[in-house]
Amino acid sequence: MAYTLPPLPYAYDALEPSIDTRTMEIHHDKHHQAYVDNANKALEGSDMANMPVDELITKLDQVPADKKNALRNNAGGHANHGLFWTLMRAGQDNNQPSGELATAISDSFGSFDAFKDKFEDAAKTRFGSGWAWLVMQGGKLAVVSTANQDSPLMGEAIAGVSGTPILGVDVWEHAYYLNYQNKRPDYLKAFWNVVNWDEVAKLYAAAK
Ligand code: MN
Numbered sequence: 001m002a003y004t005l006p007p008l009p010y011a012y013d014a015l016e017p018s019i020d021t022r023t024m025e026i027h028h029d030k031h032h033q034a035y036v037d038n039a040n041k042a043l044e045g046s047d048m049a050n051m052p053v054d055e056l057i058t059k060l061d062q063v064p065a066d067k068k069n070a071l072r073n074n075a076g077g078h079a080n081h082g083l084f085w086t087l088m089r090a091g092q093d094n095n096q097p098s099g100e101l102a103t104a105i106s107d108s109f110g111s112f113d114a115f116k117d118k119f120e121d122a123a124k125t126r127f128g129s130g131w132a133w134l135v136m137q138g139g140k141l142a143v144v145s146t147a148n149q150d151s152p153l154m155g156e157a158i159a160g161v162s163g164t165p166i167l168g169v170d171v172w173e174h175a176y177y178l179n180y181q182n183k184r185p186d187y188l189k190a191f192w193n194v195v196n197w198d199e200v201a202k203l204y205a206a207a208k
Pocket residue numbers: 027031081170172174175
């Protein structure tokens with residue numbers, strides 16, 4: 001069974017003005033579609049094609065050597081973007097986590113603001129293309145980043161970090177360049193308006 005592009009869980013313009021409509025159209029319809037298509041191409045004729053993509057990327061050591069890079073990049077891209085869309089929603093004033101997740105973030109990082117600084121730092125200092133993540137790692141929250149389309153789910157040996165992502169931000173230029181050009185820090189500030197903390201809380205509850 002081939003992978004398919006999941007529809008956005010909201011309209012293309014739902015994240016305005018934090019993330020503009022045109023960026024969402026190109027990012028979802030072109031970039032994410034290309035990861036899906038290229039992952040399917042690499043999986044043609046393989047019995048691993050039936051595996052959910054989040055599982056496949058934990059087993060890159062088992063894929064044929066000549067497919068490993070293509071799947072690292074494209075199954076990784078499909079998994080990361082499929083998650084990313086669900087982690088955002090229409091902007092809200094004073095958008096922040098509540099309940100158990102809010103407590104866990106404060107306990108782990110000192111305060112919500114200290115967490116935001118750490119996450120933005122990880123995203124800003126990821127040279128070139130990649131992602132910053134809030135992950136559950138051995139029962140604890142941690143901020144990490146990965147290059148290209150690597151996911152913490154791929155594990156230390158491949159991604160350089162491990163963990164279960166509960167929040168992630170795409171810092172490839174294709175995620176922000178139309179609206180923010182070279183100003184990645186401005187995009188990251190705006191990202192906080194559209195984080196879907198209800199979804200992050202669900203992922204936290206499932207991972208802890
Ligand atoms: Mn992207």
